[in-house]
């Protein structure tokens with residue numbers, strides 16, 4: 036490209052997926068012609084095929100370019116879309132949700148949001164969440180239950196914060212646990228490769244040998260959904276061989292604290308016949324190797340004895356003030372007892388990983404610290420994700436790398452004004468979140484709702500009726516379980532407005548659909564990229580490379596306009612999005628204009644503070660990393676990590692012969708979830724929905740490579756093309772690459788979350 040050509044090259048960033056790669060947007064005579072990597076940007080070293088296909092996404096013929104409303108009944112195969120003006124669409128929507136709010140309360144209107152890790156909705160997510168809070172709805176469906184619940188939320192029950200970021204620059208060992216960054220997070224993959232090149236060890240836990248598994252130091256081919264047992268088994272090997280950071284576990288986990296074995300609650304000093312000296316009644320209690328009792332204050336997070344005197348593994352019979360004598364064990368001892376059940380031999384049987392690999396991995400983690408890790412969809416999409424996460428998190432606590440250089444850290448975030456505004460949602464409204472009663476520790480605690488709960492509220496009015504939905508992209512029918520029930524629920528909504536780039540199967544149940552533009556047609560402010568200390572302190576305003584196609588607009592525009600019509604304009608800068616963004620930036624002392632002048636972004640000095648727990652403790656109930664969670668216990672959950680067999684596994688199922696295979700899922704590099712199948716350069720890389728299976732499993736069924744086959748679960752059926760993959764477990768295992776989501780297969784409803792029991796047969 037030379038300067039004589041009529042090209043303009045503007046720095047931006049690609050927001051199509053989690054990676055948020057710094058990019059250069061190229062236009063030619065007002066037409067967007069290319070997106071290229073931007074090596075000067077902290078996340079811009081490389082670009083994937085989807086990023087490269089950006090112009091095809093922009094000029095895609097399937098795009099919705101005008102607002103439309105339906106003219107035919109819901110459920111009719113043809114919604115009879117009629118073009119309407121933006122004003123009509125906005126007025127109709129505002130009137131409908133205002134009416135529902137007046138009649139049934141704001142909680143009767145739910146919001147759904149597409150994933151910010153696989154769509155550019157991240158550009159405007161803050162405004163959608165702000166709208167939910169200010170409008171007053173505690174019912175936001177964002178898919179956390181099948182995506183990130185474990186790593187971002189469950190993790191906090193153990194560590195007081197989410198998984199954080201692997202400190203790629205300093206780590207000596209990276210564990211990829213159900214995460215395949217080569218296909219899903221380019222910036223993570225680039226940094227993992229760099230760490231590997233300078234000698235970091237790589238451990239991959241994945242049922243298939245993909246990405247970094249190919250030449251990992253350890254690749255553990257786990258049975259889908261059996262990760263919890265594997266984690267407990269590795270922990271056991273670390274404990275029995277002494278391959279763990281004992282001083283760290285003693286000082287910074289709640290391992291030394293004593294638990295009554297009769298009630299499974301922490302011992303309180305006040306209940307003891309002879310409380311430790313100088314203790315307060317609500318202090319917790321630990322003991323020394325010689326059974327001298329020590330008080331622990333949750334407030335000061337300190338013991339009355341030096342921690343070097345504390346016994347980590349303790350069992351004592353204590354006299355209580357009510358005259359009872361109760362056996363009490365330290366949390367670490369209880370945890371070790373759970374792990375003890377998972378001998379290498381048992382793990383081999385349950386997890387399909389060899390016994391020797393369990394021990395070798397435990398030793399490798401001990402010898403190659405500091406250890407960092409990332410765990411994502413491979414763990415998230417199972418019914419046992421919460422307990423599996425507890426098992427993985429407590430295993431990682433044993434390494435002592437938590438928040439240390441080279442471990443998983445929280446890099447310093449930029450001080451910006453929060454506009455999401457959780458404070459606007461009153462405690463009374465929060466308490467109305469539809470899943471809260473059933474799962475008080477789950478997503479509902481954060482005013483988030485699973486699709487199952489949404490469908491129940493719409494169809495069964497339980498706990499009350501959801502009557503309206505504002506759908507920001509989320510494609511329920513292709514990405515969530517039980518699509519038939521989903522379709523039924525969506526068709527029963529009194530009012531449903533959907534915002535999308537294209538008319539999806541989910542949108543076909545809407546009353547009104549708003550056309551949303553693509554990232555290259557809109558401005559977006561990003562305050563902090565992920566993956567490194569420098570990236571976290573990078574602020575950039577992406578400018579629109581071209582005007583929006585047709586009448587498409589951003590999600591922010593929809594939100595700001597709806598707010599005005601609902602009398603909430605004062606919370607939305609009376610419709611002035613730039614004013615809102617200026618407010619976000621205020622504490623940084625920079626303006627949008629400053630950012631416009633520096634389109635590559637502005638970097639703020641990166642200061643990484645490691646081991647913050649040394650001064651601040653952990654934001655958990657006991658102020659320490661929780662091997663034992665009284666919070667879980669008090670809600671009737673297992674206070675200790677444990678292995679729970681996933682609900683849909685054929686393991687132990689009665690009618691195993693009907694569905695003998697284990698089906699799981701993974702993402703493919705060219706596509707994001709239900710998207711991108713219409714993009715020619717991407718589709719040619721994977722023209723058909725594919726199921727991978729071991730050649731022996733195929734042979735048994737008379738299936739040849741490339742055959743169309745039926746994949747059945749107890750819930751539904753899909754046709755896919757068979758691809759052989761000899762890295763999979765040979766006996767009884769198949770894997771769906773494309774869980775019923777190809778655009779050409781919009782009618783493939785009914786796939787369940789994984790692992791599912793499945794049967795694969797020749798067509």
Ligand SMILES: Nc1nc2c(c(=O)[nH]1)N[C@H]1C(S)=C(S)[C@@H](COP(=O)(O)OP(=O)(O)OC[C@H]3O[C@@H](n4cnc5c(=O)[nH]c(N)nc54)[C@H](O)[C@@H]3O)O[C@H]1N2
Nearest residue numbers: 149150154155156182507508509510514534700708709774
């Ligand atoms: N079988 C199977 N199911 C899965 C998964 C799997 O791996 N296998 N993965 C699960 C995971 S991790 C997730 S996060 C969910 C994802 O579930 P969804 O968030 O529903 O994911 P997508 O299919 O990417 O749908 C996003 C929709 O948003 C639209 N869209 C794109 N850009 C924008 C925008 O800027 N604004 C708006 N308003 N809309 C936009 C797209 O056109 C598309 O219709 O799926 C889950 N379901």
Ligand SMILES: Nc1nc2c(c(=O)[nH]1)N[C@H]1C(S)=C(S)[C@@H](COP(=O)(O)OP(=O)(O)OC[C@H]3O[C@@H](n4cnc5c(=O)[nH]c(N)nc54)[C@H](O)[C@@H]3O)O[C@H]1N2
Nearest residue numbers: 152153213214215219259260411412413701702706707708
């Ligand atoms: N190209 C592309 N990139 C994406 C997305 C996309 O759709 N396409 N989606 C974005 C989103 S929303 C998300 S959540 C992330 C997810 O990013 P990843 O977590 O990397 O996504 P997956 O490929 O679903 O799962 C990771 C690995 O888990 C393995 N796996 C399957 N079952 C199990 C199991 O039971 N145990 C273990 N240990 N592993 C298992 C799969 O074989 C796969 O290699 O990707 C983001 N980036």
Ligand code: SF4
Nearest residue numbers: 049052055056083086
């Ligand atoms: S990995 Fe690809 S799709 Fe994701 S942000 Fe980077 S270029 Fe865009």
Ligand SMILES: [Mo]
Nearest residue numbers: 150152182183
């Ligand atoms: Mo996700």
